[in-house]
Amino acid sequence: METEQETFDADVVIVGAGPTGLMLAGELRLGGATVVVVERLEEPTGQSRGLGFTARAMEVFDQRGLLPRFGDLQTSPMGHFGGIQFDYTVLEGAHFGARGIPQSRTEAVLEEWARSLGTDLRRGWELLELDQDRHGVTVTAGTPEGVRTLRARYLVGCDGGHSAVRKAAGFDFPGTDATRGMYLADVVGCALKPRFLGERLPGGMVMAAPLAEGVDRIIVCEHGAPPPDRSETPAFEEVADAWQRLTGEDIHGGDADWVSAFTDATRQVTEYRRGRVLLAGDAAHIHLPAGGQGLSTGVQDAVNLGWKLAAEVRGRAPAGLLDTYHGERHPVGERLLVNTRAQGMLFLGGPEMDPLRALFGELIAHDSVKRHLAGAVSHLDIHYGDEDGGHPLVGRRIGHHVLHTASGSTSTTELLHPALGVLLDLADDGDLRDAAAGWKDRVTTVTAAPAAGDPFAGAAAVLVRPDGHVAWVSPDAKSTLPNMLRRWFGERLA
Known part of the structure; x- marks a missing residue:
């Protein structure tokens, strides 16, 4: 029988050591909470699906003194929405985010920071089950030494789109199934024409950008192809076949550092908190990658949640503070899903979308439309609370002054x-x-x-x-x- 005086292994256990989980760990430590992060992978993969983050994520990193750790960052005033280019600086302070930062680099920076603050990171620990009661959560994990248990006041799932925490805790995860799939590969030994923002072709879309000497990041989306089975890693030959069908270029003579697949499946949990279990990042919302928004939204989920959960476990939080995490971040996630679905339709749709693309091209010529879209994709226009009445700054980010x-x-x-x-x-x-x-x-x-x-x-x-x-x-x-x-x-x- 639990008592208020029982011993906990940590105030909070975080499942998942990606950018969201590591950012949350650092935030909790700054707030005075004890933290254990469990991660099923024994070593970071070094793979980087994401290659940057939004303007607001840059601000968030800077507000914790982390931005210099990334080295020289390159930003671009020119971005796009659904493949239609425009200048993001029409909105004050906006840009198309930091480009060319591999997710592996982001994770390394955040891991070093979180560990320096006292985070206990345990790799090779895979969640098997969880059980929560009114005092805390018991986590059972498979480890290199066998099955182990941890007891914490709260558990946060930051374990990605296939979240084991989400499934074990019974969160509802409604949305739309995949309608199309894409291959992603870092190709070696092929001299490819850069297609930085993608090229729409009769059979689909291809994108190519140099990552390093002799290495190109490519994305391939073929009209009519069934969504790939994401439980299996596709072979490079499949990617090369699709690339040749779309472009006529033969890259079979090259190789790939790594290959993966993703889809436009779009889902969001109905609640970000169930008792003492919470979700953040891709564990709470999945969508088509567009503009580095996934990683950036997860980081902002973590920064919104961290100080509130730390206050809760230290016994100083006012009533209802922790509930504002769902109240503030769920609408942000909803809006993210809308803008990424819209971009997917515009950019990846076939000829049936041409009338909409033409109309969108007319609308985006207006500065008010540019400001609206730049604010949405940069995340600089996020507002918490009621926008009617009160001072215009309330609920908005402070910015750098x-x-x-x-x-x-x-x-x-x-x-x-x-x-x-x-x-x-x-x-x-x-x-x-x-x-x-x-x-x-x-x-x-x-x-x-x-x-x-x-x-x-x-x-x-x-x-x-x-x-x-x-x-x-x-x-x-x-x-x-x-x-x-x-x-x-x-x-x-x-």
Whole structure:
């Protein structure tokens, strides 16, 4: 019989050591939670289906001081939606994301960070079953040493589209089955014409981009071909056959570092939390890859969840805080599925889609349409809460702004490195600082002035959550600040 004093192996067990799981581990450790990550693979594969991340994911990494670890990053103002190109910088701060960053590199950066914060990563541990009760979750895993069990207060599945956690915990996963499939291969020894944004051909679509000297990443989608069996790794010969049918080019003389297949199956769980089991990333939503959005959405799921779950296990979370994870991220996932399905139809559909492509080409000439689409794919327009009424900053990301303080210059990005809340006192108001003093262990208060312009739209104070989204703005009155601090950060210090 469980008691409140029982011993746990960790506050949280995370299943899956991909970008989402590793990002969540780091966030939880910054919040003071103990974490064990279990991963069925004994070593990283080194394979990289993803080759970049969105503008908002770049901001998120920067807000934890991680961006310099990736080295020099290349971004492009020009992107596309469903293969139709346009300039993303029509939306302030937007671009088509960081390009050419293998997912293996992202995972290596995040693993080093998570381990440095004290994450216990156990490779070769495969989830066999789980059992939750009102106090916690028991995880049974197969390991190189035999079957082992772990006991945690919460379990988070970050184990991808075929999530064992999702299945074991009984999450509903409705959506649409695959209608088409694609091959992906890193081809060696073939001099291929670059097709960076893809080329639509009578029989389908092909894409090619150089990864390194003598290595090209190709994607092949053939009209009418049945979706591939993703439980088996396709042979390079299958890919080469399809490439030749579409392009007339023979690449059979080459080889492939690795080959995989994916489809346009689109699904999302109906709830991101069932009791003490939660899901994030591809475990919660699968879709056609488009613009690096999958990895980036998973990272943002983790950053939204991490500080809330850490507060919960440390006993300082206000009532209902953990439930806001589903409330905020499920709509983001829904919108992601809509935009990736639309892009798939536009880009991969046959001649029947030509009228829609022509009309879309006319619409995208309008700046308002460009801003809308750039915001959706870059993830810079994500908004939590009701957009009607209130200050326009509330619920939106804070962005990068340089600030002048009495001790020198800083930035909104740097202030978020510890994953604490941030209260910006923009009017040098001692009463405001006194009102926030009771939360000084969870919220950093900074008296500052913007370096240029007025990016805060006349606000006298701005309260920013650890995930970089604005929780509260005051043009003058301070009376509502304690309520907002309680709502997001719990009760004040005694």
